[in-house]
Amino acid sequence: MEPQSPNLKTTPSLTLGRFHISEDYGFLLPSPLMPLLSCQFLTGYREQRLAHLTLSFITMGYVWQEGETQPKEVLPRNLALPFVEVSRSVGLPPILTHSDLVLANWTARDPGRPLEIRNLDIIFSLPGGESLRGFILVIVLVENAAVPGIKALVQAVNAILQPSPESLLQALQRLRLSIQDIKGVLGQMHDYADPDVFYAVIRVFFSGWKDNPAMPAGLIYEGVSNEPLRYSGGSTAQSTVLQAFDEFLGIHHSEESADFLHKMRDYMPPSHKAFIEEIHSAPSLRDHILSSGNGQLLAAYNQCVEALVALRSYHIAMVTKYLITAAARAKGRRPSQLPGPPRALEERGTGGTVVLRFLKSVRDKTLEAILHQSG
Numbered sequence: 001m002e003p004q005s006p007n008l009k010t011t012p013s014l015t016l017g018r019f020h021i022s023e024d025y026g027f028l029l030p031s032p033l034m035p036l037l038s039c040q041f042l043t044g045y046r047e048q049r050l051a052h053l054t055l056s057f058i059t060m061g062y063v064w065q066e067g068e069t070q071p072k073e074v075l076p077r078n079l080a081l082p083f084v085e086v087s088r089s090v091g092l093p094p095i096l097t098h099s100d101l102v103l104a105n106w107t108a109r110d111p112g113r114p115l116e117i118r119n120l121d122i123i124f125s126l127p128g129g130e131s132l133r134g135f136i137l138v139i140v141l142v143e144n145a146a147v148p149g150i151k152a153l154v155q156a157v158n159a160i161l162q163p164s165p166e167s168l169l170q171a172l173q174r175l176r177l178s179i180q181d182i183k184g185v186l187g188q189m190h191d192y193a194d195p196d197v198f199y200a201v202i203r204v205f206f207s208g209w210k211d212n213p214a215m216p217a218g219l220i221y222e223g224v225s226n227e228p229l230r231y232s233g234g235s236t237a238q239s240t241v242l243q244a245f246d247e248f249l250g251i252h253h254s255e256e257s258a259d260f261l262h263k264m265r266d267y268m269p270p271s272h273k274a275f276i277e278e279i280h281s282a283p284s285l286r287d288h289i290l291s292s293g294n295g296q297l298l299a300a301y302n303q304c305v306e307a308l309v310a311l312r313s314y315h316i317a318m319v320t321k322y323l324i325t326a327a328a329r330a331k332g333r334r335p336s337q338l339p340g341p342p343r344a345l346e347e348r349g350t351g352g353t354v355v356l357r358f359l360k361s362v363r364d365k366t367l368e369a370i371l372h373q374s375g
Contacts, residue, residue, distance in 0.1 A: 037082040039089060048090045049269075053104045055083040056096040057124040060205045068204050068214040077223035084224050091270035094221065095208055095231040098238035099269050106140045115144050117192060128202035134192025135202065138185065139236075145185045146241040149178030153248050157282045165294055172300035179245070179307040183314050189322075199326035208233030236315075237264040240272040242308075247279040249305060250286040251369045257361050286371065298371050305369050312363035319355055 016023060022030050042048050058079060063072045075083075080094075087094040105123050113119045120137045128135070156171035209215040210230035218228030237243070243261060246253070253261065265273045289297045 034078050036078050039082060039085045042086070042089075045090070048086055049099075049104050051082075051086045052090050052092055053100045053124060055079065055086060056094075056100045057126065059083060059094070060096045061126055063209075063219065064204050064207065068207070071209075071215050072219075073215070073217070073228075074220045074222055080221035081223045084221060093231045093267060094229075096206065096234055097267045098234055098236070099267075099272075101206070101234055102136060102139045102143060102239075103269075105136060115141065117141065117188065126202070126205045128197055128205075131192070131194045131197040132202050135189065135198060138189045138192055141185045141188065142182055143239070143241065145181040146178060149175050149182075149245065150241070152178060153244060153279060156248065156285065157279065160283050160285065160288050163288075165292065165297065168288075169296055169300055172297065172304055175245070175248075176300070176304045176307045179304065179311055182241075183307075183311045186311075186314065186318065189318060193322075195322045195326040196329060198322050200330055206234040232263070232267065235264060235267075237261055238267040240268055240276060244276050244279055245308060246366075247276055248282075248285060249301070249308070249369060250284060251305075251308075251366050253365045254361050257358055257365070260358065261362075286369075289371065295373065298373060302370050305366060305371075309363060309367045312359065312366055316356065316359045316363060319359060323355060 012018070021027060024030065039048070039051065042051055059075060062075070062079065065072070083094045092099065107121050107123055108115065109119050109121060117134070117137050120140060122133050122136050125132055152171040152174040156168055156175070159165075159168035159171055207214070208231050209219040209228070210232045212233070218230035220226070220228050237260065243265065246261075252258070265276065268276075285301065289301050
């Protein structure tokens, strides 16, 4: 026999394993159920927030996939365990929150261009198409419009401590402008989110399993608890912006409203909640203005309050359009069109409140904060 040429490649024997083909199942993937995910490989806060965002969207899609009439009552352990684990790491509840839906769910198409809706996309979506995208991105822009206002709070608190009346006046003027900008940006909702789609398709996926007649017992997180757990759905009350503005301006809400707003702080990232508490513990702006006798500061403060009242009145009109009016239209719609009207939360927000009563109370209590010059 002639010796084999050293230049010839040795061909390995043909096996199925080299091609990820199973001896038992062929091209089928054996046991394709999702493995139990572990959070131990997540490095840092940003990855943990992204994991919470991902798992919250999967959870809401799973629970509400058949609509409000047939919600899932058990979250499978391969989803429940990692979701609860990462939730504990970031200090958020294991449910979709405002910090997931909005704060962590956007990306700029061109980072070098301004933040505007044509230059933005959402990272994760649910049923609702362009209306869902528009709904989320308008609120992203609302949060962005609040940035000068948030900076103004810091400037104002420091101006009271110094004290510097000029800096405080400037901060109040910046806060008023920011609140007015928020109202203007919120108006884009009419252009980018269809009320009928929001009411009939999108809204249920923001719903929670606390104070929700569709899931009165709550949701069992398999492998975490044998008893159902209850968490509120997404709500604008989970945004830190207006709660921080309220604390700074010294606005006191009714006992019922204040109780709900304080509960919603547990659905914020802990550092954002701590910011509100820091503003609360700062010297009272109202007391400082009244004791100073400075008419310019008092007028600037009142303009901030008036701008906040106008924003809350506008929000009431928007909720009326997207909830109350849309509900009335849904009842008269033919079955062949959009899904039938959701019944369980018909007059409630996805956070579980009787929404218009709550919003009007918050607006009216804001108006009561107007200051009057003594003597």
